[in-house]
Amino acid sequence: MTSRARAAIILAAGQGTRMKSPLPKVLHPVGGRAMLDHAIDAAEGLGCERIVVVVGNHSPEVRAHVEKRLGAAAIAVQDPPLGTGHAVLAAKAALNGFDGEVVVTYGDVPLLTAADIAPVFAGDGVTVIGFEARDPGAYGRLILSGGTLEAIVEAKEATPDQLKVTACNSGVMAAPAALLFELLERVTNDNAKGEYYLTDVVGLARRAGHATRAVFAGEDAVMGVNAQAELAQAEALFQRVRREDLLAAGVRMPAPDTVHLSWDTEIGPGAVIEPYVVFGPGAKVAGGARIRSFSHVEGAVVAAGAEVGPYARLRPGADLGEGVRIGNFVEVKNVTMAKGAKANHLAYLGDGSVGEGANVGAGTIFCNYDGFNKHRTEVGAGAFIGSNTALVAPVTVGAGAMTGSGSVITEDVPDGALALGRARQELRPGWAERFMQAMRARKAAKP
Missing domain, CATH: 2.160.10.10 (Hexapeptide repeat proteins)
Incomplete structure (x- = not known):
């Protein structure tokens, strides 16, 4: 395990429209605790000395939640939302002066623990967390060669052979802060959605001669919540x-x-x-x-x-x-x-x-x-x-x-x-019987 300082960037700027709820997605509870708090707990469990949560202007409740727990200095704003790479880059100013390793996690992944994340800090270069998928489906595939991560290939762009790969990308990534932001500055939005993808960092790192690798966690641990x-x-x-x-x-x-x-x-x-x-x-x-x-x-x-x-x-x-x-x-x-x-x-x-x-x-x-x-x-x-x-x-x-x-x-x-604080009991012999008879007679006389 490295002895370098650690920081975490938690992405929580998604709009969560599929939840169909007035409550922002990352504030929905699991085990009685907001999903975002589970992510913060994991970062604290890793010993991160800096934690930055990337929020959107559309969710003031999320911003208030982070300020209450971590303070205003822990907030970075992504506006407008232009992809995961853009979201991480939005946290750069909040980590100004930090010289250590940064892990990127997500506010809607509540089951990921510090123990699951810790192996990303065991090496140099860029490390991602993968998982063996029961049904790989639309997940991005991790193309591995020995201990090296060669590429992350989106399912829609994968070859038939690549689609057979069951090692998939969780989205969690770690790298030295300086390297991470240097690579992110070179990510482009030349894709169908016009967004800046965090996964492009892997290819850029390899071309620049940096180590790229994957560590694995259980599929359940890395599940995201969108609905x-x-x-x-x-x-x-x-x-x-x-x-x-x-x-x-x-x-x-x-x-x-x-x-x-x-x-x-x-x-x-x-x-x-x-x-x-x-x-x-x-x-x-x-x-x-x-x-x-x-x-x-x-x-x-x-x-x-x-x-x-x-x-x-x-x-x-x-x-x-x-x-x-x-x-x-x-x-x-x-x-x-x-x-x-x-x-x-x-x-x-x-x-x-x-x-x-x-x-x-x-x-x-x-x-x-x-x-x-x-x-x-x-x-x-x-x-x-x-x-x-x-x-x-x-x-x-x-x-x-x-x-x-x-x-x-x-x-x-x-x-x-x-x-004793009650009225004295009083008895009136025959009163109940006379009352009942009178009421029955009154009811019987009604038309």
Whole structure:
């Protein structure tokens, strides 16, 4: 591996019209993360000290996305779009003064990792990433002789023998910065589309006596996304790889194909993930925990021995300690639950904390929002919250305290106390029977 400095140019200026979506193509998610962010992740994983994203003026959302993550200095604009070679050349000014190796990647190739790209830096001259295609079709062919890449031939220009070649071009290319831009300045647009093609760099490099070679990655890794069907295919491939990794690490998933993972999902060995669980970004599940069927977990931490679901929802900020139980149709958001705490049925816990061993009864609601601000509810260790209690925040229920079922609690409850906040039950013997008879008679009298 070379020790020279590295930079990446990520091409993201395509209009993506085949996606037929108001969302720019490179911002469509795979594994809950924009495809462009996957490409940036790969560049960062390579140790690139400079990353430039080439955008188009037609997609201000893409520009804003890059500025938020990398800053304005990471942006180069291609306007008008005149081909891939022209797009790379648009990044030249942003790399002014850089003396190292540059790799060109794409914002719509979400499955390509740093490990896939790294071999391009192992030699001098121009290196491209190829792949062995199951169906070469319209892909450009790599014409190889020994370890030398002699040419990249577009399918429409290939001879019958060249069309039999299964080694195809991914579009990813690397070269020393000075050489890359020198060659790009000599690329012409003398072709049917009148565009400047990055692939022409290979032929120019060979004629100038520079080394040209190809390294290979898997076909799935280099797949580009241009339409919604391809996005779904990329998602399926991403999910398959992530599931296989977790199974190999010791996570138990009886029906892995039904579990949907995010790009950053963390699940420890020995955890059990039942069928039809969805993980959004930011989920961390410790070994020994169990997530039961039809649950949704996002931005939440689940400790060892905790059990969630079925039909539960953990939202960002949910932090479940050891042995916590979250049951069916319980939603938890921005609440820390200490060891052994329970909320087993039909509850909403939002903004607060639940102490060790506390029990939150069915139908309990943390009334956290007053229409303008969020407020916290604190439930102490060993407290017992009766069913159908409404805890109107800000409010604290002390350690070992209790609330009566059906109560509306608006004031703090001291440790060990019982709080009741409901009307006294009143009985009126015979009233219901008389009411029913009167209503039936009234209905029968109507024409």
